[in-house]
Amino acid sequence: MNNLTNYKNIKAWPFVEAIKIIKKSENLNSNRPIHFETGYGPSGIPHIGTFAEVLRTNMVRNALREIKNLNSKLITFSDDLDALKKIPEDYPYPEKLSKYLNYPLSSIPDFTEKYSSYADRNNNLLKEFLNQFNFDYEFISSTNMYKSGNFDKCLLKILENYENIMNIILPTLRKERRESYSPFLPICKKTGKVLEVPIKIVNKEKGIIAYKDDNKFIETTVTNGNSKLQWKVDWAMRWSALKVDYEMNGKDLIPSFELSKQIAKFIYNKVPINMSYELFLDQNGEKISKSKGNGLSIDEWMTYGTKESLSLFMYQNPRRAKRLYFDCIPKSMDEYKKYFKDVKEKKQELLESPIWHIHEGTMPENTYPIEFSTLINLVTALNTSDIPTIKNFCLLYIKNSLDSIEQRCLEEAIKLAVKYFQNFILPKLKKRKPSTKEKEIIENIINDISNYKEEISAEEYQNLIYKYGKIIHPENLREWFISLYQILFGSDNGPRLGSLFYLYKKNKVLQMLQEAIK
């Protein structure tokens, strides 16, 4: 208990959430681990929002472990018995998929032929993303739970409370929908489709429901995977069946959560502690969605940024609607480095830094030695994707020697910066043609360099450039440098040319200059 008061002053939200759990669990007086749940609908490639939810839930788990060494378990629950409602645009075979509308995701084949089913493919993509971050989680498939009978006890409890549940749900629906609504969706024995049909007969003793098909009543059990629940009821049932203590959700699910809460009272009264987070917006402030293709995917972030930078972004202000687009990446990369530095130089306690949450409470030994935005500027200035050249230029700049971790991080950061440069900066750069006077001067430089038999030093290159600069712009050398940068790189500034030429070596320099005057 003493420990708890120590952490109460920490404002970081994972600690606040963890304290909520501790307060509630003290009344529970049970020895089982605390159960965290995150939900996932495998109807397409995993959304960055799903990923954010797991990441953030894990941050609460870590905080909980720190405050009071409580065991916990993270359940990643996949709704893979849900029916396919829309054809996702990111799937390579949409026309093949379109024949499987209303089939459970787990009974649709995977046409990429890599996985046992369409759901299995999406589930595995999610797991891959999660594994990249070394999460400790237990993956649970809805299909498995229903079919193995693990949900049966709770399903019968739902059936017992059929009318109570209808009374909660019906007022929230429109008139047309009220006619057809049922908490149970039978799975058709003939076709295997998930049916949205009105339930005509409810037999609580036998655990059976019946619907009408061609004027005949079709009976089916609610157990053994013969039917599944509508999702709000499903959610409530799952809380009880899996003993969920904590679950996050996006703000779009707040009304659903409230409804599920009421339903849960009829089963075992198990309602998780809940935190709702704001949705991500795109650059223009609109909600990101897969169908629009706006915002960022996990893969896209990982193309230009480290996982630490992604974690940091997800950590910051989950209750605020944030814009998620490419510019966020360099910003987050630099912020990460700054937080790292503050802890390393003891300007900030690790426990009070986002670094604690990103790295599960431990301080990594080191990180990239140069700000990412600086690196992007450098790559832009050098106008190259050649990693050794960039790295060598970095080493000219850094005075202290780098340890092996810094070396590795630097190389990783350079690769990311190169990608960023290639995709966002390079297309906007426009090299200009030299004037006749400039062309003449550059030809002279080429001549001079060609006349050297051996490689020359950075200083000699620089002298050469100055020598001709004084001829073409005697009163303002700056103009000369700007012109050179514009002609060679398409920007107004750049690296010290002497050093760059030295790194490029004679042949490559000549090639670059000849290219420029073509």
Next chain:
RNA sequence: GAGCCCGUAGCUCAGCGGUAGAGCAUUCGCCUUUUAAGCGAGGGGUCCUGGGUUCGAAUCCCAGCGGGCUCACCA
């Protein structure tokens, strides 16, 4: 209709009881080479408005005004 979030420098945002901040933009100064991958200095604010709590409010509470999103099919 209900719920959630946001109003802080020109722009994007951080700060969330104790002197108003960052990045970009802007203005000025600095390249015959020892870091232009720029560097240095400055300007710029009714912290949306009005009340309240407090010794003290951008920060907490209440009311209002703007802007945005979400839900009310499905998940």
